[in-house]
Amino acid sequence: MTTPPPSRLPVASAPASDARRYVIGVDLGGTNIVVGAMPEDGSREIGVRSQPTRxxxxxxxxxxxxxxxxxxVITDARAEEGMPREAFLGVGVGAPGPLDRERGIVVVAPNLGWRDLPLRDLIGERVGLAATLDNDANCATLGEWWTGAAKGGRNVVGITIGTGxxxxxxxxxxxxxxxxDVAGEIGHTTIDSNGRRCKCGNYGCLEAYTSGPNIALRAREALESGERSILPELVGGELARITAATVYEASERGDALAREVVRDTARFLGAGIANLLNVFNPDVVVIAGGVTQAGDALFEPLRAEVRRRAFKPAVEACRIVPGTLPGTAGVVGAVATFLQQRDR
Amino acid sequence: MTTPPPSRLPVASAPASDARRYVIGVDLGGTNIVVGAMPEDGSREIGVRSQPTRxxxxxxxxxxxxxxxxxxVITDARAEEGMPREAFLGVGVGAPGPLDRERGIVVVAPNLGWRDLPLRDLIGERVGLAATLDNDANCATLGEWWTGAAKGGRNVVGITIGTGxxxxxxxxxxxxxxxxDVAGEIGHTTIDSNGRRCKCGNYGCLEAYTSGPNIALRAREALESGERSILPELVGGELARITAATVYEASERGDALAREVVRDTARFLGAGIANLLNVFNPDVVVIAGGVTQAGDALFEPLRAEVRRRAFKPAVEACRIVPGTLPGTAGVVGAVATFLQQRDR
Incomplete structure (x- = not known):
């Protein structure tokens, strides 16, 4: 019923790829910049480093x-592997959107305060290498597909849960x-058309329930009802300091209220992912970000909710997995977008 | 920002296509079978006929x-255009799913009472022509894209509203x-995760609000509240006889209750379509089926709801239009699927 996945990116065994040609990946986020290099065959990450964005x-x-x-990164990589500078084919850049990919421009990046910045060419010209630009969430998905948890998938949905x-x-x-260039805004699909107002202006978006800050918000709301929990203790009584990570920690320690918040998160995510299964019929859904810390406490009820809501042939075709490249999916994917844009 | 749409199907001006080679399209529905022929260049429909499915x-x-x-159809077409039987390249068949497209099998068709029927080969072998099988809703979308309202689109969402x-x-x-092979089940995306039970087992599916029978159901529910309306009169007092078409007729005559039902339909559809815009970022959404009879009374509030909910760059990239091949989209699309499967 399915055909084998095409391997349009070089893999270790493919004759077209070359372990002696390299691409640099840049993952630009609101908090940190991560940069590293990879050989064209994707076999390893070299010289990966992180700095605050400021x-x-x-x-x-x-x-x-x-x-x-x-x-x-180039200096490090050359010291490690002894290649000439000419071995570097170019730089793939992942940045928050919306972007104009063809022109290499960051159109608006509220977290960075940027508007119409020709980021691709600013970087490419400065370092004297070909460069490409793509959305950060696209890069993270492509990274997990190339060398991470979604490897071997033909149709893949990637979801990264953080501030958004x-x-x-x-x-x-x-x-x-x-x-x-705005496809994939999975966080802004409605799961309850009369539900919570989302900061995008819509109502009942997935993000309004399951982003990190909204997970913390739901926990604080639950505490207001007077339910017992170790959460206040974990933040020294300052409820404003509760984050999604605090909730996962409390859940792991068996706190009933935190577990309920995680189960609700799983149910909301399950409804959103079931929609994607019925429309896209992917073979992998890969979920990345802090939320994966919650482990089986999240993934088990999530998979159950998806089974409850989505069509059986769509459920059977799909595995729902946590990402396996927590620090570097963005860099790996930026390298991969460079290679895909070059090859198209 | 966008690239021009690829024309992978032959069009009238393309040198690869040939106005003297023909393909037959079959649109098999629960109620009617429609069959017709088209030249490979898609320039006209020939000998289209319909019979009850029984x-x-x-x-x-x-x-x-x-x-x-x-x-x-072959006899008619040859009489009209004088081509030899060898001018017919094959038959594209559209049928209700789920299907096994690779093997040409209808896996389950509840409306037909079929299970595991090798429909493609039964037809192809009998008429001595190559045959392909695809989902009826896919065919209708491809038909509108090839020669109808979605012509010129690169990324198109097709929605056909009928019994389902x-x-x-x-x-x-x-x-x-x-x-x-189950992608595109747009009717079974959740717009309200705690909403109406859908016959698929899920809650709050778009279909549970906006299919023909559910539009009629919402009208009957509104009447139970005692609101005044011409609907009872239109069905001789037998409320069970109210259909979606009755609602559109009453709406057109200015009936306030019917108009409210149509506006609600537009809002539900708008929420579902906004999801699709944020995820797929299509350039055309084409809506077909009886619901388009409601005209601007439906499309205007629908577009307004989509503008309210979806991202601006996604809204700006997309036109939302009624289909223009009401009787033949399925046949045209079945011809087109044959050509796409042959060319892939």
Whole structure:
């Protein structure tokens, strides 16, 4: 019923790839910049390093920092593996959107305070290498597909849960961008059309229930009802300091209220993912971000909710798994987007 | 920001297509069978005819009827255009799913009472032509894309509203089937995770609000509240006889209750379509089926709801339009699926 996944990216065994040619990946986030290199065959990560973004210093300073990190990665990699500088084919950059991918421009990045910044060319020209730009959530999904938990998938949905909810779609082995580069906004699908107001303006978005801050918010709301919990103790009585991570910790220690919040999170995510199964019929859904710390306490009820809601042939075709590249999915995926854009 | 739509199907001006080679399309529904022919360039529909399905007579009788209709179409077309029988390349068949497309089998068709019927080969062998099988909702979407309202689109969502809600996706100019041929079940996406029970077992599916029977049901529920309406009069007082078409008629005559039901339908559809815009970022959403009779009374509030809920760059990239091939989208699309499967 299915055909084998196409391998449009080089893999270790493919003759077209070359373990002696390298690509640099940049994962630019609101908090940190992560940069590293990989050989074209995806076999290893080299010289990966992270620095704070410090967006408040302005875009010039951030671009400077990225370029310095790229040079440091090249120096490290050459020291380690002895390749010439010509062995570096280029730089793939992942950045928060919306982007104009064709022109390599960050259109708006509220967390960075940027508007219409030609990031791709600023970096590419400075380091003297070809460069590409893609959305950070797309990169994370492609990274998990290339060398992580979604390896071997043909149609993949990636969901990254953090301050917001990012999403990426891989269809028939390629990133799907949609008609104006905004495809994959999975966090902004309605699961309750009369539900919570989302910061995007819509009501009942998945993100309004299951982003990190909204998981913490639901825990604080539950505490207001007077239920007993170890959560207040974990934050020294300052309820405002409760984060999603605090909730996972309390859940792991057996706290009933925190477990209920995690179970509800699983149910909301399950409803959103069931929608995606019925529409996309993917073979892998990979979930990344802090939420995966909750482990089976999250994934078991989540899978049960998806089974309850989605069509059986769609459920049977799909595995729902946590990401396996927590620190580097973005960098690995940025390298992969460079290779896919080059090859298209 | 966008690239031009690929034209993977031959169009009138493309040199690869040939106006002297023909394909037959079969649209098998629970109520009617529609069969017709088209030249490979999609320039016209020839000999289109319809007969009742009469599924209660069993699958042999239905397959007989389809094959007789195919022979009649060939005879008619040859009389009209004088081509030899060899000018017919094959038959594309659209049927209700789930299907096993690779093997050409109807896995389960509840409305027909079929299970594991090798429909593609039964037809192809009988008429001595190559044959392909695809889902009826996929065919309808592809038909609207090839020669109807979604022409020129690169990423298209098709929604057919009837007894159920069918959906089809065209991504980068090709039908998208997913990992086990069940992609596009747009009717079974949750818009309210605690909402109405759907016959699929899930809660709050789009279909549970906006299928034809559910539109009629919501009207009957509204009447129970005692509101005044011309609906009872239109059905001679027998409320059970109210259908979606009755609601559209009453709405057109200015009936306030019917208008409210249509507006609610628009809001539900708008929430579901906004989800699709945020995830798929299509350039066209084409809506077909009886519901389009409601015209602007439906489409205007629907577009407003989508604008309210979806991301601006996704809204701006997309037109939401009624289908323009009401009787023949399925046949046109079945011809097109034959050509796409041949060319892949």
């Amino acid at each position: 967006a408040e210093q302005g875009s010039d300073a951030v671009v400077d920092r990225i370029c310095e990190m790229i040079e440091a 909810i990012g999403g990426g779609l891989i269809l028939d082995g390629r990133l799907y961008h949609g008609s104006s | 599924a209660e007579q069993g699958s042999d009788a239905v397959v007989d009827r389809i094959c007789e209709m195919i022979e009649a 809600i069918g959906g089809g996706l065209i991504l980068d100019g090709r039908l998208y089937h997913g990992s086990s």
